[in-house]
Amino acid sequence: MAETSAENLKTTPLFERHQAAGGRMVPFGGYSLPVQYPSGIMAEHKWTREQAGLFDVSHMGPSFLVLDNPSGNAEADHAAISAVIEPLISSDIAGLKPGQIRYSLLLNDNGGVLDDLMVARSPLVAGGLYIVVNAGTKDADFARIEAAAVGKARLIRADSNYALLALQGPEAVNVMAQIAPGATDLGFMTYNAFDWGSDKIVVSRCGYTGEDGFEILVVSRDAVALWDALLADPRVKPVGLGARDSLRLEAGLPLYGHDLDETVSPVEADLGFAISKRRREVGDFPGAARILAERENGPSRIRIGLIVEGAPAREGAEILDASGNAIGVVTSGGFAPSLGKAIALGFVPPAHSTQGSKLQVSVRGRAQPAEVVPTPFVPHRYFRKAKAS
Amino acid sequence: MTTKFTPDHEYIRVEGSTGIVGITNYAQEALGDIVFVELPSVGKVLKKGDEAAVVESVKAASEIYAPVAGTVTEVNEALSSEPGLINADPEAGGWIYKIAISNAGELDGLLDAAGYADLTK
Numbered sequence: 001m002a003e004t005s006a007e008n009l010k011t012t013p014l015f016e017r018h019q020a021a022g023g024r025m026v027p028f029g030g031y032s033l034p035v036q037y038p039s040g041i042m043a044e045h046k047w048t049r050e051q052a053g054l055f056d057v058s059h060m061g062p063s064f065l066v067l068d069n070p071s072g073n074a075e076a077d078h079a080a081i082s083a084v085i086e087p088l089i090s091s092d093i094a095g096l097k098p099g100q101i102r103y104s105l106l107l108n109d110n111g112g113v114l115d116d117l118m119v120a121r122s123p124l125v126a127g128g129l130y131i132v133v134n135a136g137t138k139d140a141d142f143a144r145i146e147a148a149a150v151g152k153a154r155l156i157r158a159d160s161n162y163a164l165l166a167l168q169g170p171e172a173v174n175v176m177a178q179i180a181p182g183a184t185d186l187g188f189m190t191y192n193a194f195d196w197g198s199d200k201i202v203v204s205r206c207g208y209t210g211e212d213g214f215e216i217l218v219v220s221r222d223a224v225a226l227w228d229a230l231l232a233d234p235r236v237k238p239v240g241l242g243a244r245d246s247l248r249l250e251a252g253l254p255l256y257g258h259d260l261d262e263t264v265s266p267v268e269a270d271l272g273f274a275i276s277k278r279r280r281e282v283g284d285f286p287g288a289a290r291i292l293a294e295r296e297n298g299p300s301r302i303r304i305g306l307i308v309e310g311a312p313a314r315e316g317a318e319i320l321d322a323s324g325n326a327i328g329v330v331t332s333g334g335f336a337p338s339l340g341k342a343i344a345l346g347f348v349p350p351a352h353s354t355q356g357s358k359l360q361v362s363v364r365g366r367a368q369p370a371e372v373v374p375t376p377f378v379p380h381r382y383f384r385k386a387k388a389s
Numbered sequence: 390m391t392t393k394f395t396p397d398h399e400y401i402r403v404e405g406s407t408g409i410v411g412i413t414n415y416a417q418e419a420l421g422d423i424v425f426v427e428l429p430s431v432g433k434v435l436k437k438g439d440e441a442a443v444v445e446s447v448k449a450a451s452e453i454y455a456p457v458a459g460t461v462t463e464v465n466e467a468l469s470s471e472p473g474l475i476n477a478d479p480e481a482g483g484w485i486y487k488i489a490i491s492n493a494g495e496l497d498g499l500l501d502a503a504g505y506a507d508l509t510k
Binding site for chain 2: 035036040041043045243245246310311312334337364
């Protein structure tokens with residue numbers, strides 16, 4: 001990512017808190033954010049896996065898409081708002097129940113991924129969607145959604161008057177019980193609004209670490225008080241962007257701009273699950289011709305996980321076959337604190353993608369052994385409610 | 390025994406004609422948790438400024454340059470299994486390699502403790 005000059009950097013409502021806590025501030029997605037606190041990436045990573053880490057992710061792009069003229073009939077209004085967003089993305093939004101969140105992909109006409117995003121059906125507002133997109137792509141994403149919504153719906157950005165916090169880890173649920181007890185009833189990938197401070201907070205049971213946890217949208221004026229209230233719990237420590245990256249890498253979750261970009265298709269990225277069955281059967285999403293053909297015949301490259309022996313293979317490192325021929329490239333790589341070894345995500349031809357394949361990575365001109373392994377590298381521990389029978 | 394410093398945050402502790410090279414406390418704090426160290430091979434001949442080793446933190450790789458010219462005589466093998474020694478004890482147990490100094494005159498071009506302290510103020 002290009003570095004933005006310090007003068008142009010935006011700050012989040014928690015900027016002073018990060019500075020006071022000794023956060024090492026770096027430019028990220030146009031914002032000044034802490035890459036780590038004095039405890040360091042390793043300790044912050046492990047704390048999140050064992051207790052609860054608190055992240056400031058206010059650089060992300062939360063928004064609400066609402067119908068201009070709702071009928072008041074919840075199902076009809078949901079169908080109408082789904083018809084606005086579905087032509088841009090890969091998912092079945094019409095089929096969502098109130099409060100349900102879906103991981104989806106914003107696609108271009110060539111079937112490339114313009115962004116990965118969360119789209120949720122409002123549990124409160126008929127014909128309302130809650131949409132969260134990535135920081136680096138949010139202006140383009142929002143423009144694209146607004147263009148599709150003209151005359152039908154309006155997009156309300158919530159990225160400048162709200163803060164977005166993520167509370168992640170096995171203790172997150174016990175901490176939330178003190179803040180918004182109702183939120184502990186949420187199942188994985190659902191959300192609702194709860195009273196807190198001077199307004200409501202919007203709490204989603206999801207995250208980017210592989211752990212159980214929550215993302216909390218809070219109005220800016222309440223953000224510092226909520227941050228402080230969460231940190232008052234001894235099970236909670238602040239965690240910076242460095243550990244956010246190592247946690248998501250261990251969880252095998254792709255990072256937009258690195259593992260995903262507008263040339264990569266969902267099939268290549270091994271995100272076929274993000275193309276809903278109904279959409280697939282109708283073939284009515286951007287780039288359907290390419291994506292459906294790749295599903296049928298296989299893509300020319302596919303995202304894999306690697307365990308690397310020796311030095312970490314970073315983004316851009318070449319992936320070699322056993323005889324040393326270049327076959328692909330690492331798109332995210334680093335040290336996995338929970339595993340004590342180096343791991344990577346990258347793309348190779350499907351013939352080399354079988355679990356257990358012995359490959360190599362080139363680090364500083366030397367070939368090191370690397371083995372294809374299933375992802376996630378560290379098992380997900382999401383809170384899935386048993387389905388009512 | 391004197392210790393000299395580079396603006397790139399290496400130190401070289403001079404014992405006779407041998408230099409013991411590592412990174413400063415300031416450098417290890419800036420890098421954060423060291424998770425891997427690539428050591429030079431013994432016998433490697435280095436010019437001043439050559440890349441001699443690489444230390445990797447969770448986030449990034451950083452090259453360690455030779456403060457002066459010479460030949461690598463010994464490496465700190467303990468770092469292979471315990472790279473965190475650089476964080477815990479950078480200027481003693483976390484040394485990286487020893488070098489037979491080929492031109493002691495090059496030491497004069499390096500910073501002394503006071504000069505380095507000024508740089509990192």
